[in-house]
Amino acid sequence: MEFKEATLEERHLYYKKEWKIKDLPPFLIDSLKQREFGFDHDGNGPKDRYETFNSVREFERFMKIKAPYAAYSSISYYEKPEKREGWMKAEIVFDIDAKDLKVRRCDCTPGNICEICLEDAKELALTIIDTLRSNFDLKNIFLIYSGRGYHVRVLDEEALYIEDRSKIFDYVTASRVPEDLFMKHGYPEVFRKMFAFTFSRMKNMRSKELIENREEIINRMLNRRVDFLDFVRKNTKKRILESVAEINRELVDGKVTIDTKRILRLPSSLHSKVSMICRVVKDWENFDPLRDAVPKFRK
Ligand SMILES: [Zn+2]
Structure with a gap:
């Protein structure tokens, strides 16, 4: 399979026809107001930072209109996400990039x-x-297909407050x-x-x-x-x-695990560089990205 970059038209097609707000995992919906969001609108990196949303509907509208090249959200919860202030806690994340293996x-x-x-x-x-x-x-663990690899996201409450994550990484x-x-x-x-x-x-x-x-x-x-x-x-x-x-x-x-203020590719969003969907993997054993994470416009 060829991993081709999505055109602007294809991005709009994806967010208009295929992307649904319900594809966003509940752990993000539930904490939407405490997260910082970041967007890459043109393929030059997530330069649009400090974005926040007060409601699911507001977020949905934003995504449908902007059809971003890439979308990210913070792994951290903030009291003031619009300023990245008042850090409360953060998921523990392991980032495995197939292209860097x-x-x-x-x-x-x-x-x-x-x-x-x-x-x-x-x-x-x-x-x-x-x-x-x-x-x-740990029990509350999510496996996310990131588009070119996998994210392991830990959401067990007791793990979220650990600030020094280097020991757990090494282990x-x-x-x-x-x-x-x-x-x-x-x-x-x-x-x-x-x-x-x-x-x-x-x-x-x-x-x-x-x-x-x-x-x-x-x-x-x-x-x-x-x-x-x-x-x-x-x-x-x-x-x-x-x-x-x-x-x-x-x-x-390791940089991703240790950084407690990281933004991470948003599950359900399109990884436009390779035209694949970043998504929560439900069936861990049988998930096949080349079958389960390909947007309709590529099929
Ligand atoms: Zn290979």
């Missing part, structure tokens, strides 16, 4: 996407959600090698899971032993076998674990 099964060059790396991005998002649920007991992405790799649960388990994701996709590995035994290494790792990397020397072993941790850290855009 450091490891992927396809041969896409950085900046490009295909069906396979979109699938990889989803697998990564689901892995992160699994960690958030099992290790942090969830497994960006450090744990001291004890083989502990049954907790962080070591998260690391092993992420090791499997990354190591199975790593390219340009110089060692023949690693390439030939890749699957076996992953299996042993997941089964907590201390001999999982016995195919290589001790020094190499350490290096591999560290490079996996380093890649893990870059799979998700």
Whole structure:
């Protein structure tokens, strides 16, 4: 499939005929008045900021008339969103961009996407959600297809007030090698899971032993076998674990997670650069963006 930029006419067609206010997730409708909105009207970035809306109807009218190139809303709730003042709380977000994935099964060059790396991005998002649920007991989690990747948005009330998000980012992405790799649960388990994701996709590995035994290494790792990397020397072993941790850290855009005032692409809006719909994913396993997020004017 080709990812073509939408014309002005197509944007208007989308917002007039296809976009509906009810496609906006309830968690945004319920907090509409506390959010800051941002818009990109011409494809040059979200320069129209500090926008606020007093009612759903007002917002609906704005979208239908303007048919923005891109629409965003703050992950944060403000007392005065029109001034970005009185920060109350903010969703915790993990941003996975398929075009920036450091490891992927396809041969896409950085900046490009295909069906396979979109699938990889989803697998990564689901892995992160699994960690958030099992290790942090978070439940109110949304998976959003962003147009070229996925957003994981956490709305559990107790999580919204955390200001320093770097620790949770490092934990969830497994960006450090744990001291004890083989502990049954907790962080070591998260690391092993992420090791499997990354190591199975790593390219340009110089060692023949690693390439030939890749699957076996992953299996042993997941089964907590201390001999999982016995195919290589001790020094190499350490290096591999560290490079996996380093890649893990870059799979998700850390700047987005740490920034508690971020604006994020609005679910239901059109990602005009690639003509795809940013939308809440309901059926996590079966969602296929090339079937479920393509606007009618592209079909
Ligand atoms: Zn690809």
